[in-house]
Amino acid sequence: MSFTDHILTAPLIRGLWINAAKCLRVVVPAGDAAAVPPQALTVDLRAAWTGDSFDEAWAAKLLRDAYTAWEAKNGAASAQPSCIRITTPSGDAVYWIDRDLDSAKKRSVTGDASPLEPGNTNTADSLIAAPGASAVNRSSVVKNKIVLVTGGAQGFGEEIVRGLAASGALVFIADLNLGGAEKLAETLNASEKRIAAVAVPVNVSNEASVEALFKTIADTAGGLDLCVSNAGVLKAASVLEQEEAAFKFVTDINYTGFFLMVKHCGRLLRRQNRTAPGWKTDIIQINSKSGLEGSNKNGAYAGGKFGAIGLVESFALELVEYDIKVNAICPGNFLDGPLWSDPVKGLFVQYLNTGKVPGARTLADVRAFYEAKVPMKRGCTGADVMRAIYYVVEQEYETGQAIPVTGGQVMLH
Numbered sequence: 185m186s187f188t189d190h191i192l193t194a195p196l197i198r199g200l201w202i203n204a205a206k207c208l209r210v211v212v213p214a215g216d217a218a219a220v221p222p223q224a225l226t227v228d229l230r231a232a233w234t235g236d237s238f239d240e241a242w243a244a245k246l247l248r249d250a251y252t253a254w255e256a257k258n259g260a261a262s263a264q265p266s267c268i269r270i271t272t273p274s275g276d277a278v279y280w281i282d283r284d285l286d287s288a289k290k291r292s293v294t295g296d297a298s299p300l301e302p303g304n305t306n307t308a309d310s311l312i313a314a315p316g317a318s319a320v321n322r323s324s325v326v327k328n329k330i331v332l333v334t335g336g337a338q339g340f341g342e343e344i345v346r347g348l349a350a351s352g353a354l355v356f357i358a359d360l361n362l363g364g365a366e367k368l369a370e371t372l373n374a375s376e377k378r379i380a381a382v383a384v385p386v387n388v389s390n391e392a393s394v395e396a397l398f399k400t401i402a403d404t405a406g407g408l409d410l411c412v413s414n415a416g417v418l419k420a421a422s423v424l425e426q427e428e429a430a431f432k433f434v435t436d437i438n439y440t441g442f443f444l445m446v447k448h449c450g451r452l453l454r455r456q457n458r459t460a461p462g463w464k465t466d467i468i469q470i471n472s473k474s475g476l477e478g479s480n481k482n483g484a485y486a487g488g489k490f491g492a493i494g495l496v497e498s499f500a501l502e503l504v505e506y507d508i509k510v511n512a513i514c515p516g517n518f519l520d521g522p523l524w525s526d527p528v529k530g531l532f533v534q535y536l537n538t539g540k541v542p543g544a545r546t547l548a549d550v551r552a553f554y555e556a557k558v559p560m561k562r563g564c565t566g567a568d569v570m571r572a573i574y575y576v577v578e579q580e581y582e583t584g585q586a587i588p589v590t591g592g593q594v595m596l597h
């Protein structure tokens with residue numbers, strides 16, 4: 185019998201290895217408890233369960249004690265074990281560990297249990313940096329990190345996925361549109377010549393689906409460093425006319441969906457933190473300038489975005505105990521993205537057809553109207569949002585913030 189509830193144990197193991205090496209690790213469950221090499225670290229975790237209830241703090245202690253004993257035997261400066269076998273009340277599980285998904289998967293197939301390279305070999309800076317450590321080059325802050333982007337199949341999400349993959353991260357692309365996510369993952373894996381992206385289906389407004397998403401992440405790579413909660417929808421309408429169903433649809437995805445994401449992401453990140461105290465992880469909500477200032481005939485959207493900033497501030501206060509930073513990024517209009525530029529249902533076409541922009545005769549007129557509202561005279565781009573993401577991840581001394589990226593259109597008060 186094999187233990188398969190990897191979301192309980194893989195993040196603890198990932199944290200332990202990261203804490204010991206001070207560099208990033210991927211943990212791949214092998215599933216086949218029979219194929220255990222003699223070099224594997226073996227840990228009996230049965231005492232961490234009472235019936236169905238799992239005491240993750242106790243499991244973390246058992247794992248830490250076993251690892252410390254291994255270090256005492258082998259010397260703390262020596263290389264790390266690349267394989268661990270755990271025993272639970274519902275069977276054994278074996279995990280393979282390496283610096284990236286390709287290498288860990290290869291070990292799980294070939295059974296290569298040779299030790300891991302010691303020390304900080306695959307990241308530009310110490311992960312658990314001393315306060316006041318020097319800033320690193322922005323994009324390198326996500327190199328080798330395991331990241332998740334919801335709504336990653338198109339629009340801002342796609343831009344973020346592409347930016348993170350190009351910076352060396354392993355990206356889970358989670359979207360309602362699984363076909364779109366798979367196509368993007370295929371393209372990136374081919375261009376990056378490694379497993380740079382994995383597509384996963386999710387509906388962020390459905391709790392079971394969100395829970396399954398984090399289970400898939402733990403089953404595939406053992407844990408997570410950065411969650412970008414980007415999936416969002418817009419249904420603009422007058423408060424005097426909007427159907428309740430449309431209001432609820434927008435709120436369920438933009439507001440409740442963010443709560444569900446943080447609930448299940450936070451549980452996983454807390455588990456990693458049990459064995460890697462001090463290691464900072466990030467949850468970033470892609471909010472909007474409409475989360476900072478009202479939006480005419482667009483109340484469901486602006487209300488959900490305002491509300492989500494309240495969630496960001498509250499969750500940040502609670503999760504700081506586990507070194508989880510929670511922040512929002514509030515972009516201006518992505519005028520080149522599909523929401524605005526789609527030739528059939530994009531906002532430029534809609535606004536032209538409904539006469540929302542006075543005097544506009546062409547799509548270019550509508551665009552010029554919105555560009556003129558921005559002091560910097562252009563729409564927001566994926567690169568603008570990426571710079572903010574790198575800043576938030578790099579800035580370890582900030583949480584609970586909503587950062588405008590609006591070309592000066594909306595300013596903080």
Ligand SMILES: NC(=O)c1ccc[n+]([C@@H]2O[C@H](COP(=O)([O-])OP(=O)(O)OC[C@H]3O[C@@H](n4cnc5c(N)ncnc54)[C@H](O)[C@@H]3O)[C@@H](O)[C@H]2O)c1
Nearest residue numbers: 335337338339340360361387388414415416472517518523
């Ligand atoms: N486009 C803009 O001008 C703009 C400006 C500021 C903020 N934003 C915010 O950026 C985010 C992305 O917006 P966009 O314009 O790129 O959107 P988009 O419509 O181009 O893409 C959204 C993606 O999310 C996915 N999605 C929708 N509902 C989902 C659900 N329930 N579960 C999982 N995935 C779902 C879609 O399949 C799609 O791939 C949103 O949160 C939005 O509010 C957009």
